[in-house]
Amino acid sequence: MTDQYHEATDDERQRWKRLLQWHRSMLNIRLFETKVRELYLGGLVPGTTHLCEGQEAVCVGAVSAMQAQDYLTITYRGHGQALARGVSIRGALAELMGRRSGLCRGLGGSMHFADVERGLLGASAIVGGGIPVAVGAAFSSLLQGRDAVALTFFGDGAANIGTFHESLNMAAVWKAPVVFICENNLYGEFSPLSHTTPITDLAERSTSYGMPGGVVDGQNVEAVYDSVAGAVAHARSGAGPTLLEMKTYRYSGHSRSDPAKYRSPVELTAWKARDPLALTEAQLLEAGVASKDDLRAIRTEVQAEIDEAAAVAAEQPYPTMSDVYECI
Amino acid sequence: MNASSQAEGVIEASGQGSVLTYRDALLTAMEDAMRADSSVVLMGEDVAEAGGPFKTSEGLFAAFGRERVIDTPICENGFLGVALGMAVTGLRPVVEIMFSDFLPMAGDAIVNEISKFRFMSGGQMIVPLTIRSIGGATGRFGAQHSATGESWYMQVPGLKTVTASSPASAYRLLRTCVEDDGPTLFIEHKAMYAVKGTVDRDSYAPSPVGKSRVVREGSSCTVVASLLMVHRAMAAAQLLAAEGVDVEVIDIQWVTPLDYDGIAASAVRTGALIVVEEQYHAGGWGATVISELTQRGVPLRTRPQAVSLPFVPIAFSPPLEDECVPSVNRIAAAIRDACGNGGIA
Numbered sequence: 009m010t011d012q013y014h015e016a017t018d019d020e021r022q023r024w025k026r027l028l029q030w031h032r033s034m035l036n037i038r039l040f041e042t043k044v045r046e047l048y049l050g051g052l053v054p055g056t057t058h059l060c061e062g063q064e065a066v067c068v069g070a071v072s073a074m075q076a077q078d079y080l081t082i083t084y085r086g087h088g089q090a091l092a093r094g095v096s097i098r099g100a101l102a103e104l105m106g107r108r109s110g111l112c113r114g115l116g117g118s119m120h121f122a123d124v125e126r127g128l129l130g131a132s133a134i135v136g137g138g139i140p141v142a143v144g145a146a147f148s149s150l151l152q153g154r155d156a157v158a159l160t161f162f163g164d165g166a167a168n169i170g171t172f173h174e175s176l177n178m179a180a181v182w183k184a185p186v187v188f189i190c191e192n193n194l195y196g197e198f199s200p201l202s203h204t205t206p207i208t209d210l211a212e213r214s215t216s217y218g219m220p221g222g223v224v225d226g227q228n229v230e231a232v233y234d235s236v237a238g239a240v241a242h243a244r245s246g247a248g249p250t251l252l253e254m255k256t257y258r259y260s261g262h263s264r265s266d267p268a269k270y271r272s273p274v275e276l277t278a279w280k281a282r283d284p285l286a287l288t289e290a291q292l293l294e295a296g297v298a299s300k301d302d303l304r305a306i307r308t309e310v311q312a313e314i315d316e317a318a319a320v321a322a323e324q325p326y327p328t329m330s331d332v333y334e335c336i
Numbered sequence: 337m338n339a340s341s342q343a344e345g346v347i348e349a350s351g352q353g354s355v356l357t358y359r360d361a362l363l364t365a366m367e368d369a370m371r372a373d374s375s376v377v378l379m380g381e382d383v384a385e386a387g388g389p390f391k392t393s394e395g396l397f398a399a400f401g402r403e404r405v406i407d408t409p410i411c412e413n414g415f416l417g418v419a420l421g422m423a424v425t426g427l428r429p430v431v432e433i434m435f436s437d438f439l440p441m442a443g444d445a446i447v448n449e450i451s452k453f454r455f456m457s458g459g460q461m462i463v464p465l466t467i468r469s470i471g472g473a474t475g476r477f478g479a480q481h482s483a484t485g486e487s488w489y490m491q492v493p494g495l496k497t498v499t500a501s502s503p504a505s506a507y508r509l510l511r512t513c514v515e516d517d518g519p520t521l522f523i524e525h526k527a528m529y530a531v532k533g534t535v536d537r538d539s540y541a542p543s544p545v546g547k548s549r550v551v552r553e554g555s556s557c558t559v560v561a562s563l564l565m566v567h568r569a570m571a572a573a574q575l576l577a578a579e580g581v582d583v584e585v586i587d588i589q590w591v592t593p594l595d596y597d598g599i600a601a602s603a604v605r606t607g608a609l610i611v612v613e614e615q616y617h618a619g620g621w622g623a624t625v626i627s628e629l630t631q632r633g634v635p636l637r638t639r640p641q642a643v644s645l646p647f648v649p650i651a652f653s654p655p656l657e658d659e660c661v662p663s664v665n666r667i668a669a670a671i672r673d674a675c676g677n678g679g680i681a
Contacts, residue, residue, distance in 0.1 A: 079421075079425065081421075110458070111458065112456060112457050112458035112460070113458030113459065114458070115455060115456060115457075115458050116456040116457065116458060120456040120457070122456065122457035122458070122460055123460075124424075124457065124460040124461050129421065129424055129425075129461075130424075130453055130456060130457055131456075132448070132449060134444055134448050134449070137417070137444060137448060137449050139417070140413075140414045140415070140416075140417025140418045140420070140421065140445070141417050141418075141420050141421040141424075141449065141453075142421060143417075143418050143421060144417065144418035144419060144420055144421020144422040144423075144424075144425070145421040145422070145424070145425045146421070147418060147421070147422060148421060148422040148425040148426060148427050149425065151377070151403050151404075151422075151427065152426055152427070156425075158421070170411070170413060170414065171413060171414050171417060171444075174409070174411035174413065174414025174415070174417075175414055175417070175418070177409055177411070177414075178408070178409060178411070178414060178415065178418055181409065331458070331459075332455075334459055335454060335455045335457075335458055335459035336454070336455055336493055336494050336518075
C-alpha cells in the first residue's frame with residue numbers, strides 16, 4: 009500500500025476497496041468468457057456462444073447496484089450479468105456443456121441462464137423477449153407491496169423491436185420499478201447502428217415515454233454503478249422507470265460464427281484502449297490500492313477457480329428425457 | 337347473437353346449481369377464482385372500468401380494485417410478456433385477448449417465452465398464467481375478428497389449450513386453468529355468451545387435465561366437436577334420432593393434451609368417427625384425432641369424416657359466413673354418410 013492509500017479518507021478507501029472487488033468481478037467474467045471460447049474450440053461447449061468481452065463494466069457496475077430481493081432479465085449475451093450476480097461458476101460451465109448439474113439442468117444452454125434464487129428470472133434468445141418480463145416482475149412487486157426493483161439488459165438492436173417500446177410505455181404508465189439498461193455496443197448482430205436506426209443516442213427514446221434517460225460511459229464501472237444506483241433508488245422510491253444507455257463495445261463477433269469482418273481494426277483498437285479492466289487496473293495501481301503482484305495473484309486465483317469448475321463440469325453426466333418431462 | 341345461434345338453445349339445464357348464461361358463468365368463475373386466491377389478477381384491454389368488450393368482467397373492477405383488475409395498453413405481445421414476469425414472481429395473472437385473431441400479435445410471448453420459460457430454466461419456477469381468448473365466428477365480424485384459434489398453438493409444448501362449450505364447462509375449465517401451475521390458453525366462443533345452462537359452483541372441483549366429456553351418449557357413431565360446434569352437433573344428433581341414428585357427441589374440452597384414449601374408446605364402440613370443427617382441417621385437432629386413431633388401428637366401419645371451414649378467410653357477408661361455418665345440416669349429412677354406406681368402398 010502506498011502513501012496515497014494511507015492518506016486517504018475512509019470514504020476514498022471504501023471506494024477503492026469496492027473498485028478492487030469490481031475489478032475482480034470483471035476479471036472473472038473476462039476469464040470465464042475466454043475459457044468458454046477455449047472449451048468451444050475444444051468441442052466441450054456445443055452450439056453457439058455470444059460472448060461479452062469488452063462489456064464487463066456494464067455487467068458488474070449495474071448488477072452491483074441491485075439488492076438481494078431485486079430481479080433481472082438478461083439476453084443470450086448474458087454470461088457477464090449472471091456471473092456478476094453471483095451464479096455458481098461450476099453451474100454456469102456445466103450448463104454450457106449441457107450437463108445435468110448445470111444452472112438449468114443443461115436444458116437451457118448458453119443463451120438461457122436462469123437462477124431464480126438470485127432473482128435472475130431468465131435469459132431470452134429472442135431480441136427484446138426479456139424486457140416485458142422484467143416490467144412484469146417490477147409491476148408484480150409493486151402490486152404485492154414489496155420493494156423489489158427489476159433490471160433488464162438488452163442490446164442496441166432491441167431498441168427497434170416492439171417489446172422495447174411496449175415495455176417502456178407500460179412501465180411508465182404503471183410507474184413500475186424497473187431500470188432499462190441498453191448495452192449499446194454499436195452493432196445489432198452484424199449491422200452497424202447507423203444502418204438500422206436514425207439516432208445515435210438511444211436514451212433519447214426515454215423522452216417519448218415520459219421517463220428519465222441517460223447516456224453513460226459503459227467502459228467505466230464506477231460511472232455505470234452510479235447511474236444504475238441512481239435509477240434503482242428512483243424506482244424503489246416509487247418514481248418509476250429509467251432508460252440508461254451504456255456506450256460499450258464487444259470485442260468478439262456477434263456469435264461464434266461471426267468473425268466481425270464488418271468493422272475496422274482501428275475501431276477495435278480504439279475501444280481496447282479504453283478496456284474496462286485496463287481502466288480499473290490503472291486506477292488501482294495509481295491509488296496504491298493494489299500492486300502489480302496483487303493483481304497478478306488475483307488473476308491466478310480467479311483463473312484457478314474457473315479451470316477447476318471447467319474440469320468438474322466436464323465430468324458431470326448429461327440430463328435425461330425424464331428431466332425434460334419434469335420441466336415442461 | 338344472431339338468429340342462427342339463438343336457435344342453438346339451452347343444453348344441460350339440469351342437475352344441481354343455478355341457471356347461468358355462458359357469460360355469467362365466466363364472470364362468476366373469475367369472481368370465485370379471485371376470491372379463492374388473492375394472487376389472481378385479471379388484465380387485458382378494457383377489462384377494468386369498462387367491464388370487458390363482451391361484459392365478461394363487469395363488476396370485477398368495483399369488487400377487487402385497480403390492483404387486481406388492470407387495463408393494459410393495446411400491445412398483446414408486450415402485456416403477455418409482462419404477465420409472464422408477474423407469473424414468475426408470485427402472481428397468478430389471467431390475461432384477456434379481446435379476439436383470438438389477436439393471439440398471433442403475441443406470438444413470441446406465447447410460443448417462445450411463456451411456454452418455454454420454466455423449461456429453459458430447468459424447472460426453477462412455475463408459470464401460473466391463463467390466457468383467456470375470445471374466439472369464433474357467426475357474429476358478422478369479418479376476416480380479422482372471427483377465428484377460434486383453438487389449434488394454432490397445438491405445436492407448442494408447455495402450453496395447454498382449453499375450449500369451453502357450455503356454462504358449466506366454462507365455469508369449471510376457467511377455474512381449472514387459473515389454478516393450473518402452468519400456462520394455459522382458454523378459448524371462449526363469443527356467439528355463446530347468451531347460452532344458458534346449470535352451473536353448480538358449490539361442488540366445484542378442477543376438471544381433469546386432458547379429459548373430454550361425453551355430452552350425448554349414442555351407439556351409431558362418434559362425433560367429436562368443440563365450442564359452438566358441440567351445440568350444432570347436438571342439434572344434428574336430435575335431427576338424426578328421428579331417423580334412427582343414435583349419435584354420441586364428445587366435447588374435446590382440451591385441445592392439448594387431446595383425449596385420444598376417451599375418443600378412441602368411443603370410436604371403438606360406435607365404429608364411426610366424425611370431427612366437427614370451426615377451423616380449417618389441416619394441422620388442427622380434428623386432423624390429429626383422425627391421424628392418432630388411424631395410427632392406433634381403431635377399427636371403423638366407414639372412413640372418418642371431417643366437417644370444417646373451407647380454406648378461405650371468413651367473409652363478412654352473412655350468407656357467406658353462414659355457408660362457411662359448419663351448419664347443423666352439413667354436420668347431419670356427414671353423419672349420415674359415415675353411418676350409411678357412403679364410407680369405405
